[in-house]
Amino acid sequence: MENDSRNPNSSITIDETNPLTSPSRRRSGHRVEWPTIDGPLGLSPEDSLPYARRFFKLGFLCLPFLWAINCFYFWPVLRRPQSDPLLRRYLFGSAIGFLLFTAILLSWAFTFAIGGDHLFGHVWEELVMYNVADRYGLTGWM
């Protein structure tokens, strides 16, 4: 039986552990702990680990937003201390990476914005985005 939810071509997938299609699970009292924030519409617990690992590794390409999305998506796992420890390790890594990167980026951005040309001198005029856009004509395409 092929697993419908692994079909990469279908943009809408059916989770076969979806309680809507497997009501017997709930009737028998077994509650599935969904690892994602989407609950039954999201990933199954088995699929979560490679997913989280992939996002964690991709985030190192200067993509802190991806780390943030990772933590957002697996928020129930972060909140529940008794879930999969391997998964939690990746999520903690993503969270720490995101916070670190954002701290550095924001401190640089605020220094730039508040310091102005008192701090930077001539370089400020060269670095600020609206001058860069004017210089290279970046808004002339539309």
Added chain:
Amino acid sequence: MDQNPRPKTIIETLGEEIIRIITPVSICMLLVVILVSVLNTDSSSNATTISSMATMAYAENTSDSIWDKIKGALLNSLVFVAVVTAVTFLLVLLFYLRCTKFLKYYMGFSAFLVLGFMGGEISLLLIQYFSFPIDCITFGIFLFNFTVVGVLAVFMSKMAIFVTQSYLVVIGMLVAYWFTLLPEWTTWMLLIAMSLYDLAAVLLPGGPLRLLVELAMSRDEDIPALVYEARPIVTDDSGLVQRRVWREGNLSENQGHSSNEGNIVDAEQGRILREDSELAAPLIQHRISVRMNSNEDSSENIALEGIGLGSSGAIKLGLGDFIFYSVLVGRAAMYDFMTVYACYLAIIAGLGVTLILLAFYRKALPALPFSIMLGVLFYLLTRLLLEVFVVQCSVNLLMF
């Protein structure tokens, strides 16, 4: 043992689903109205004409007579509809030849172009307008993150639903803003032409979108396209409150209760369909039309136009509909906010009518005609009749 709470009434399930499709449409329209009112006030809307695919046949000039403008706009929109038809037929051909991977990559690529280039340009325009002191390094990192995560959200099948939905709304907003930069008459003619094209392409037997839907149904595949799918209602019941026929996925081995869980109930019509591990009647009805969204090359968005029922029973609305609704409201915003309110109400009413028809006919329907026609009608009525009335009343301190 789960004690079922009281079953949800039809107002809660039906109303919830309608709200879940009307909210993103409204948010997209609101964002486009905000963008238009912020960015288009410094230059008059007639002065900025862009040369693009949509103005190839005729570049509108403010000094032309009304009849010339109408003729030119008609020509422009005919050219545009012809190109869209051709590209849609090409899409049908590719889908027929099972080039699904190519289509998926193309979808991701067009999302990258829209988010990266158009998103970047619009944010640059905003930065220039507000003189926001951001430096190029920070801006570059923000834009890079935004674009890459957007492409992943559109590309990957399993991503946080909220993130995917937000990115689709943002893509719709960016493309719609680009369309509002076209000259005025061309925009209105284009909207009317696209709604007529939508009607023909979905309902006529030879229409490209209908062919695509039938191909997808016969093969029981999903068309790789940009479509907004509302989050389906997750009920606690075992299936009695399901309002639509569900497509039962292949049961996994650890379930083992295939016999009586194979019932799916179509609560609206009270039938019980028994199915086995094979899929029941597929429900995905899609229509696809291709949008031209940039003037450099023929980069296209594979947008899904129209409205249908997803495999999980959720309502799916194509991104083309988001775009054209927002274009209409954005154009109305270029005149005055009174027309914005009138057109917004007209579009929502048209969407409601389309949803009712969807519930009746349960097949893919064009979502543009009702809303666009009502919107254009209300725009004309407001601009020509209502405004005079309201202004005179206000000036004479009678009402408003």
